[in-house]
Amino acid sequence: MSKKAAPPKIPPAATAALIAAGRLFHQRGWVPATAGNFSVRLDGKSLAVTTSGRHKGELTETDFMRVDLQGRALDAGKRSSAETLLHCQLYRHSPQAGAVLHTHSPASTVLSRKHDSIRLAGYELLKIFEGIQTHDTVVEVPVFENDQDIARLARGVDAHMRTGRAPHAYLIRGHGLYAWGRTVEEARHRVEALEFLFECELHERLLKATGD
Amino acid sequence: MSKKAAPPKIPPAATAALIAAGRLFHQRGWVPATAGNFSVRLDGKSLAVTTSGRHKGELTETDFMRVDLQGRALDAGKRSSAETLLHCQLYRHSPQAGAVLHTHSPASTVLSRKHDSIRLAGYELLKIFEGIQTHDTVVEVPVFENDQDIARLARGVDAHMRTGRAPHAYLIRGHGLYAWGRTVEEARHRVEALEFLFECELHERLLKATGD
Amino acid sequence: MSKKAAPPKIPPAATAALIAAGRLFHQRGWVPATAGNFSVRLDGKSLAVTTSGRHKGELTETDFMRVDLQGRALDAGKRSSAETLLHCQLYRHSPQAGAVLHTHSPASTVLSRKHDSIRLAGYELLKIFEGIQTHDTVVEVPVFENDQDIARLARGVDAHMRTGRAPHAYLIRGHGLYAWGRTVEEARHRVEALEFLFECELHERLLKATGD
């Protein structure tokens, strides 16, 4: 096969799963306005990602495009999300990552502005993550500083992951959550679980004031 | 009738009621990711329960299977929810239990992490429970420690119930709510009422800080 | 016309409006389980009210029945809501009342357990009430003690109203809201406005703790 082989077509089932995830996330208030971006791996060299500036609760089949793992457009006439390089970093770093979902919720935004990492301990729902079989564990979700230079932000995330720390998800300060999985479904389940846990953590921090 | 008589088929109306309950609970945020599990009694010896790992907001007719009251599969090729034995305990202990619903909400999760039981007093909605005719009463919802050994957890719940204390529902710490009723509808109403009451309790605890 | 003339049939448009209100309220979490009850005036002598024990988010045309202004059934074989007499009191006291809606929200429940009346001042939304043309006003929503003797509770509400105080709505402690209007639509708008205002008030009480 030539190096110049055409990238695979985007499977309609993957597009449909991302469109449905976007509708759900919008109903929950996790992708306000044009916030968020979603992708799915096509093969070892390419992915499909949402195009720039689309509302994630109202995606259609034409709101996706193909890029290579360096974020270069493979479809003419379309511009991919400004944060495409963060998706590419995850697919390059984790061969098993098949889908990446980036969302913005009030809980994750508020927590990310106050903390350098979010410590999740003792929750049954932590079993949603790879390799976790018990609630009796701790998951640390790191918070990276926001940066409009996405290439630099992606390098920072990559450097963090290369030190051996392998977060199950991460936050960008004042910006939102990045979660992933082998499939769109698995990535979506992790977003649901993390947003649930962030909401619990927000309530626990509020309750601390009562001494209750 | 032989002891080996085939278990009853799962009534389509029961499956439909559980599917609808799952959709509602997911809209409310009470069954994030693959959390939760649901069942309905078939007869004195068997029940139908959700299979392992399904999203409870997106159940279909094939996501249920039959097990006996010891949790043994009666349908080949399917694996029941990891928490099937907690459902079995309730059906064995309470002959009038016809349906069991297990949910995960932020309010119940947060409260269960801070308290050993949740005291609900003075609410009109308490009349949803068996034998309660007035708001002027107290209902204690016990909180059991979470345990990945579900057989042991079920024995602990059973021992608690055999001491004469007959809770109307219970929580597992950091994990969620178990509620039941004679029918799926009654069990669902109790989940709705309990989640409402837990939300009220969470707000009351937050207000305590204000001295208001 | 004889005094024994048959009461009017329930207009299908009124039933449809109450069914739609119930669906909306359930989506918002204001009628959990079988909580709440709704009615519409038929004429000077009768009303249609929800039958006992129905889920208000899933009402159908058969879930309504006719009663007279003393709460006596006019349709055989049906039992009206346990709180029918509170509806009757409002129709007897206020000739312009055409519909009464009773809901249970977390915000109204929590506030009603802490206060003897809820003072709403300075909100643009207060203009939803009869005779109010400016935000620069105060509306007091009284809180009555809950009582399982509904006839006695209705007499208490009536006595309060006969002293010249004419509340725009009222709360029952730990129980919920009663609101009314000339039409189902107007009553529903007032429920929406009041629940909004109670939610604001709950947040304001929480903020007081911060000294912000």
Place this chain on the structure above:
Amino acid sequence: MSKKAAPPKIPPAATAALIAAGRLFHQRGWVPATAGNFSVRLDGKSLAVTTSGRHKGELTETDFMRVDLQGRALDAGKRSSAETLLHCQLYRHSPQAGAVLHTHSPASTVLSRKHDSIRLAGYELLKIFEGIQTHDTVVEVPVFENDQDIARLARGVDAHMRTGRAPHAYLIRGHGLYAWGRTVEEARHRVEALEFLFECELHERLLKATGD
């Protein structure tokens, strides 16, 4: 073309976009009862605005009418929203404003009652506004005193804007949010973003109490 040329017809696509925005806002609880009002510019001399007293979650095509930039009706037999002059002010002041959306949320109402302006800093979502390319910025949303004399309120908003301060949106105390954009879609995205940010700010103020 005569000065008396008929104003343009209201484009069905604009009406449809406003109806859809209203449904979304109502689902979120941002237009309770008959609160809120929406408009779209027709040309340099006229706009279409919601008629008075309609529920914004249930708008139909007949719930809009044409007015000129001084708020005078261009369609006989209809009465425009009481706040039409606030819409007119924005279209007169900002030639690029193509749509104006006014909403009432609990978060914006509560914040507007406590502060004279809401300072939004460091959020990725601020990039939704004209000319903002980074999260590392500050947006001040001014709060104007509520006033039942809408002409006077509109003059106050106009005077504020003419001093050179060009807010991206504004609040009216105890009343709600005014946001705008070149299109209905852009205005709606800004409402979604602002409501998200107000919700974050409300949570941050609550967390301050915990010293967390």
